[in-house]
Amino acid sequence: MIKMNDIVREDDPVLREKAKEVPLPASEEDKAILASLIEYVKNSQDPEIAEKYGLRPGIGLAAPQIGVSKRMIAVHVNDENGNQLSYALFNPKIVSHSVEKAYLTSGEGCLSVDRNVPGYVHRYARVTVKAVTLEGEEVKLRLKGLPAICMQHEIDHLNGVMFYDYINEKAPFQIEENAQAIER
Structure with missing residues (x-):
């Protein structure tokens, strides 16, 4: 079971690497890693389990965040x-996206970042993602709103990009034209 001390923090160089593709069909070891990522996200949202193990709640987690530079992510969100x-x-890839942008009014956070980083992160309002599930099934997911933002945040981890790289340093709360506000 992944705990907070297993999650690497923002100064770890693995978070700035481009993660490697996972050879498919996935090995038992890679399946176990991916299963542990989704388990963490689910456990972190369960108040009893989160309190018992001191887990910070999260809606997504990427393999680089536990020091594994492979293209695996878990998302558990409403x-x-x-x-x-x-x-x-495994190997999620954004294959298309909207022109429209969206942002979370509360800003974004990250389990690898222990500080509050104020500002808006503008992302695509809608994305289509192709990937392979834990069961080996190829899927094409069409997402919008918070799930789309979460998916982009996690895929960014696979490319060595942190959420705060998108924040406008001179005007962190400037809203891009026609960007959709998403309450969280």
Whole structure:
């Protein structure tokens, strides 16, 4: 079980590396790593488990965040209708996206970043992602709103990009034209 001390912090160089593709079909070791990522995100959202193990709540986690430079992510989040979306993915890739942008009014956070970084992170409002599930099934996911933002945040980790790289240093709360505000 992944705990907070297993999560690397923002000064770790692994977070700035471009992660390697996972050879498919995935090895048992890679499946176990991916399963542990989704387990952490689910556990972190369970108040009893989170308190018992001191887990910071998160809606996504990428393999580089536990020091594994491979293209694996887990996302466990509710969409705008309250539906629970849960994905454990190998080699996720954004294959298309909207022109429109969106941002979280509360800003973004990250389990690898222990400080508050104020500012808006503008991302695509909608994305289509192709990936392979833990079960080996190829999927094409169409996401919008918070799930789309979360998916982009986690895929960025696979490319060595941190959320605060997008924040405008001179005007952190400047809103891009026609960007959609998402409450969280």
